Amino acid sequence: MPEGHQRSGRVTLLDVAQAAGVSRATASLVIRKSPLVANETRRKVEEVMDRLGYVYNMGAASMRAARSNTVGVIVPNLTNPFFAEMLAGIEQALDDAGMIVVLANNRESAANQKTILQRMRERGVDGVIVCPARDVRTSLLSKADEWQLPLVQVLRHISENKGDYAGTDYAGGMRQAVEHLVSLGHRSIAFATGGPVHSAYRERLAGFLSAMADHALDPEIRIEVPLGPFGSPASAESLLHHSARPSAVICFNDIMAAGLANGMTDLGVRVGQDFSIVGFDDLAEAELVRPRLTSIATFPGEIGANAARLLLSRLQTPGRADQRIVSLTRLVVRQSTGAAAPGD
Amino acid sequence: MPEGHQRSGRVTLLDVAQAAGVSRATASLVIRKSPLVANETRRKVEEVMDRLGYVYNMGAASMRAARSNTVGVIVPNLTNPFFAEMLAGIEQALDDAGMIVVLANNRESAANQKTILQRMRERGVDGVIVCPARDVRTSLLSKADEWQLPLVQVLRHISENKGDYAGTDYAGGMRQAVEHLVSLGHRSIAFATGGPVHSAYRERLAGFLSAMADHALDPEIRIEVPLGPFGSPASAESLLHHSARPSAVICFNDIMAAGLANGMTDLGVRVGQDFSIVGFDDLAEAELVRPRLTSIATFPGEIGANAARLLLSRLQTPGRADQRIVSLTRLVVRQSTGAAAPGD
DNA sequence: TCTTGTTATTGGATCGATCTAATTCGAATC
DNA sequence: GATTCGAATTAGATCGATCCAATAACAAGA
Numbered sequence: 001m002p003e004g005h006q007r008s009g010r011v012t013l014l015d016v017a018q019a020a021g022v023s024r025a026t027a028s029l030v031i032r033k034s035p036l037v038a039n040e041t042r043r044k045v046e047e048v049m050d051r052l053g054y055v056y057n058m059g060a061a062s063m064r065a066a067r068s069n070t071v072g073v074i075v076p077n078l079t080n081p082f083f084a085e086m087l088a089g090i091e092q093a094l095d096d097a098g099m100i101v102v103l104a105n106n107r108e109s110a111a112n113q114k115t116i117l118q119r120m121r122e123r124g125v126d127g128v129i130v131c132p133a134r135d136v137r138t139s140l141l142s143k144a145d146e147w148q149l150p151l152v153q154v155l156r157h158i159s160e161n162k163g164d165y166a167g168t169d170y171a172g173g174m175r176q177a178v179e180h181l182v183s184l185g186h187r188s189i190a191f192a193t194g195g196p197v198h199s200a201y202r203e204r205l206a207g208f209l210s211a212m213a214d215h216a217l218d219p220e221i222r223i224e225v226p227l228g229p230f231g232s233p234a235s236a237e238s239l240l241h242h243s244a245r246p247s248a249v250i251c252f253n254d255i256m257a258a259g260l261a262n263g264m265t266d267l268g269v270r271v272g273q274d275f276s277i278v279g280f281d282d283l284a285e286a287e288l289v290r291p292r293l294t295s296i297a298t299f300p301g302e303i304g305a306n307a308a309r310l311l312l313s314r315l316q317t318p319g320r321a322d323q324r325i326v327s328l329t330r331l332v333v334r335q336s337t338g339a340a341a342p343g344d
Numbered sequence: 345m346p347e348g349h350q351r352s353g354r355v356t357l358l359d360v361a362q363a364a365g366v367s368r369a370t371a372s373l374v375i376r377k378s379p380l381v382a383n384e385t386r387r388k389v390e391e392v393m394d395r396l397g398y399v400y401n402m403g404a405a406s407m408r409a410a411r412s413n414t415v416g417v418i419v420p421n422l423t424n425p426f427f428a429e430m431l432a433g434i435e436q437a438l439d440d441a442g443m444i445v446v447l448a449n450n451r452e453s454a455a456n457q458k459t460i461l462q463r464m465r466e467r468g469v470d471g472v473i474v475c476p477a478r479d480v481r482t483s484l485l486s487k488a489d490e491w492q493l494p495l496v497q498v499l500r501h502i503s504e505n506k507g508d509y510a511g512t513d514y515a516g517g518m519r520q521a522v523e524h525l526v527s528l529g530h531r532s533i534a535f536a537t538g539g540p541v542h543s544a545y546r547e548r549l550a551g552f553l554s555a556m557a558d559h560a561l562d563p564e565i566r567i568e569v570p571l572g573p574f575g576s577p578a579s580a581e582s583l584l585h586h587s588a589r590p591s592a593v594i595c596f597n598d599i600m601a602a603g604l605a606n607g608m609t610d611l612g613v614r615v616g617q618d619f620s621i622v623g624f625d626d627l628a629e630a631e632l633v634r635p636r637l638t639s640i641a642t643f644p645g646e647i648g649a650n651a652a653r654l655l656l657s658r659l660q661t662p663g664r665a666d667q668r669i670v671s672l673t674r675l676v677v678r679q680s681t682g683a684a685a686p687g688d
Numbered sequence: 689t690c691t692t693g694t695t696a697t698t699g700g701a702t703c704g705a706t707c708t709a710a711t712t713c714g715a716a717t718c
Numbered sequence: 719g720a721t722t723c724g725a726a727t728t729a730g731a732t733c734g735a736t737c738c739a740a741t742a743a744c745a746a747g748a
Contacts, residue, residue: 009492012734023698028736038696058466059403059412060734063703068403070446070467078432079645081425088422091449100463102414103447105435119444122402123414148353258632265634288602289633290609301423356704367728372706382726404704407733 011054020048031056062124069099071311072120072128076108076196081283082253082300083131086155089304090129097312099126106133108196121147127311131155134196138162150314154307156199157324164314165324166307170200171207173296173329177250177278178211180294180331185340186276190221190239190246192256201252204280208250221246225256236263240275247340248276258289261336276337282330291335298329355398364392375400406468413443415655416464416472420452420540425627426597426644427475430499433648434473441656443470450477452540465491471655475499478540482506494658498651500543501668508658509668510651514544515551517640517673521594521622522555524638524675529684530620534565534583534590536600545596548624552594565590569600580607584619591684592620602633605680620681626674635679642673 017027022045029037030045037045048054062068071094075083091101102120106113110133120128127150132140138159144151152164181189191208193201212219221244225235239249239260251257257279261271269275272291279286282297306325314320361371366385373381374389381389392398406412415438419427435445446464450457454477464472471494476484482503488495496508525533535552537545556563565588569579583593583604595601601623605615613619616635623630626641650669658664 010734014734024735025698025737026696029697032736036696041696055462056466057407057468057734059406059468060703061736062403063401063407063705063734064736065703068467073447078435079425079429081423081428084425084428085423087447088449091422091447095448100460100467101447103417103435103445104439105432116444118399122400123444124401124403255628255632262632262634284599285629285632288599288606288629290606354704358704368705369707369728370726373727376706380726385726401704404733405706407704407735408706409733 011052012057013054016045016049016052016054019052020045067315068124068126070102070123070125071099071308072102072104072117072123072125074104074106074113074116074128074130074132076106076131076133078105081285082281082298085283085300086131086304086307089301090154090308091304092301093305093308094312097308099312108133108135110135110137121149125149126315127151129154129307129311132158132198134198150311150318152307152311152314154303158199162322164310164322166303166310166327167200167324168298168303168327169329170203170298171210173280173298174204174207174250175211176329176331177280177296178208178215180333180337181248181250181276181278182215182217184248184276184337185342186248187217187340188221188244188246188248189217190223190242190244190249191219192223192225192235192239192249192251192260194225194252194256204252218244220244223249225251225260233263233266236260236267236269240264240267240269248278248337250278251280254279254281254283254286254293254295257293257295257336258285261289261291261293272335272338274341276340278337282332286332286334294334294337295332296329297332299327302327355396356401357398360389360393360396360398363396364389411659412468412470414446414467414469415443415652416446416448416461416467416469418448418450418457418460418472418474420450420475420477422449425629426625426642429627429644430475430648430651433645434498434652435648436645437649437652438656441652443656452477452479454479454481465493469493470659471495473498473651473655476502476542478542494655494662496651496655496658498647502543506666508654508666510647510654510671511544511668512642512647512671513673514547514642515554517624517642518548518551518594519555520673520675521624521640522552522559524677524681525592525594525620525622526559526561528592528620528681530592531561531684532565532588532590532592533561534567534586534588534593535563536567536569536579536583536593536595536604538569538596538600548596562588564588567593569595569604577607577610580604580611580613584608584611584613592622592681594622595624598623598625598627598630598637598639601637601639601680602629605633605635605637616679616682618685620684622681626676630676630678638678638681639676640673641676643671646671 013027014024017024027045030042058068073090077083094101102125104116106116113133113136129152131154136158141159141163154166157165209219221242223239257277261277264271264275271277279293279295282295286293286295310323357371358368361368370381371389374386402412417434421427438445446469448460450460457477457480473496475498480502485503485507498510501509553563565586567583601621605621608615608619615621623637623639626639630637630639654667
């Protein structure tokens with residue numbers, strides 16, 4: 001065992017300083033890469049730190065210094081691949097900045113989110129990136145202000161005009177979907193939803209309605225589809241027998257689209273020829289299913305990275321004005337959409 | 345603004361104590377739910393904490409107390425749904441125990457993993473759950489010992505006989521797959537792999553080889569398939585034209601199986617009739633693709649929860665013997681497997 | 689020689705909690 | 719009445735870093 005530490009086995013800055021023949025203060029300066037310390041001294045101290053296996057104690061440091069280089073990330077769901085991709089984007093960007101992620105799952109509940117935020121504050125996180133649970137109210141933003149806790153909203157926002165936000169242009173994406181179908185000759189287009197109601201939902205719906213209105217189409221064909229790969233057969237049937245006889249459907253996300261497509265196929269409908277389906281998000285699944293899904297790509301990894309950048313810039317310049325980064329979607333045409341039958 | 349805090353805006357335990365007319369020490373006992381404090385005093389202090397909006401400072405606490413109630417989790421990949429499910433299982437179990445997760449992604453690199461572990465130790469995590477990057481060596485376990493850092497391996501292990509480990513019976517799963525195919529009359533069975541080589545890979549291969557040997561079958565049909573939904577057409581073709589004329593294939597995971605199935609279908613082969621395919625993991629995708637995938641279920645969420653339980657028990661009883669929790673797999677028969685043609 | 693200035697280093701106070709050992713205060717026992 | 723005991727509380731030291739103001743060392747300029 002190496003020299004000179006007294007009891008607990010933990011090597012402290014004092015041990016390093018003594019072994020290097022300098023004071024605690026100087027050793028501290030070396031760690032923080034201060035330019036005040038002479039090169040020769042720096043080299044010597046670093047050599048000793050390495051030899052003794054010194055580990056910085058962030059807890060002790062954050063008592064006096066403001067920063068902990070730790071960021072809290074709160075998502076409503078971890079198993080949804082969309083959030084997993086976004087999380088990966090956040091983690092990557094923060095890791096590159098030398099920060100580390102404290103993760104928690106609010107499970108779509110404001111109550112959970114409250115205790116999570118508490119635990120994160122106890123750990124002294126420098127800031128948080130939150131995709132708010134559906135029942136979180138606007139007061140969260142003023143609370144964060146009061147706590148002096150930098151907070152970035154991602155994917156969903158609880159206020160139209162306050163706070164940093166990184167998301168995607170859901171409305172624009174829906175417009176792309178509608179216009180794609182219209183250009184293929186479809187006039188009777190359904191919108192399939194399901195799952196929690198939040199800003200990301202409302203924006204998609206608004207985009208759909210507005211695009212439909214611009215083409216003077218009836219936007220009243222809606223259908224509720226349970227999320228997940230099961231249960232869609234019934235939905236497919238009810239969609240086919242809808243009184244408005246839709247020839248195409250735009251889905252809330254790819255999972256739902258894949259489920260509906262399977263339901264249709266099982267009913268003998270040729271998806272992409274007899275009926276068109278557009279997904280949303282363009283996850284890996286879109287390429288995996290047959291027929292391949294036409295989908296609106298939203299680049300979740302990019303959104304996550306944007307959120308991380310927003311938080312980092314906020315930490316650097318606490319006083320800067322609020323920003324929203326909205327990334328644009330892209331239509332990816334595959335096999336699940338085709339020209340409408342001439343009769344339609 | 346509430347009363348009695350001096351400068352930084354942060355409410356400290358001292359503020360609480362003064363406002364409640366007790367000493368710091370007593371207030372501290374209240375937080376830690378010590379039975380030493382009188383009920384009346386406890387009530388009073390809690391009321392004040394609530395009123396002043398007191399937030400516990402874990403960093404300060406962990407300087408004297410041993411615990412930080414924080415656990416590090418290291419995975420090699422976040423976008424793979426399998427790991428996402430496992431992470432969700434870990435997070436859930438730890439959250440229930442009042443702990444919080446510090447997350448990082450080693451991106452299949454030992455070098456990344458090293459800096460991550462460093463950062464986690466700096467934060468004073470109570471322990472770590474690691475799915476080691478493929479090039480991590482056994483010395484990690486002795487390092488962790490030296491650091492007195494409880495470490496649980498999950499999904500992959502870097503030592504056969506040392507350390508806590510939670511995983512699944514990959515070999516048994518492969519045996520289930522082989523026996524399912526054999527019972528359907530298949531004699532010429534291929535094994536499709538790709539991606540990094542690690543213990544989870546080796547165990548699957550060993551299970552395949554041993555089960556094949558038990559049925560006196562030739563286990564030499566192997567094929568490398570690039571991971572991901574693309575690039576499988578070529579693999580499907582080379583599999584069909586393999587000199588041994590396989591009638592079935594067992595895949596390393598569901599993603600690969602879905603890709604191969606699509607490749608086969610595109611070549612006009614009827615999967616489930618002309619050719620059988622077995623996946624591994626039984627992700628949601630298995631139900632989503634057509635034909636639905638026969639797969640070996642591995643329950644990643646359960647594995648994650650087991651890993652969390654191992655760590656919690658290790659924290660409670662540091663001296664206990666090492667444990668390995670191996671959960672069993674389950675064969676889920678769907679449409680991608682069928683009886684072999686009589687000629688085979 | 690004496691000041692001035694620059695560069696490098698340092699001791700001591702401090703952050704907010706916990707730990708230890710000591711103290712208070714009644715009630716029970718001798 | 720003195721002593722013992724247990725329950726409840728507390729002062730003061732402590733954890734490992736950072737901040738601050740002071741200082742040492744040495745070169746340059748008056």
